């Protein structure tokens with residue numbers, strides 16, 4: 001079960017930390033669960049209390065920093081190939097090296113359309129019944145058409161979110177990253193997230209800074 005979370009707009013370092021979400025990775029997140037009121041409402045509920053206190057998630061290299069691509073270039077990966085802990089699911093994607101364009105986090109990012117629409121997936125540890133939120137930074141390749149890049153997020157094989165990003169007015173130096181999130185309740189000891197481009201060109205949606213938070217916001 002998964003729903004779209006309300007887009008939070010651009011990353012905001014001054015965004016208030018909302019109760020009910022707990023980062024399950026080392027890096028503190030700049031954007032947490034939407035729906036603080038609902039989170040607060042659930043805070044004392046049996047459903048919320050049932051969430052294990054030590055739930056963990058092992059999503060790795062959500063920043064697409066490995067392997068390191070020669071700065072100023074990009075490397076295309078095709079279906080079945082691995083990009084660190086990510087696997088290319090279809091078509092091809094471009095791992096963008098540092099300095100080629102602005103990353104949201106670190107130096108590298110991922111264009112989900114390599115030569116054509118592609119996608120990547122990763123499976124991470126979850127606890128059944130616990131609510132998680134996949135958070136990611138979204139932009140688009142500003143170097144070619146179409147202007148509006150589109151794609152989808154799947155959780156455990158089910159469509160969880162359609163996304164789009166309009167690159168109009170953005171450049172390689174000002175990518176205009178926004179934050180997107182997808183909430184879901186884990187049903188097993190592992191869950192799979194799959195980002196897929198539906199932009200069938202060489203200029204697709206760009207993602208970076210993917211992470212998973214344990215979340216008490218409710219779904």
Ligand SMILES: [Ca+2]
Nearest residue numbers: 063105106108
């Ligand atoms: Ca990165």
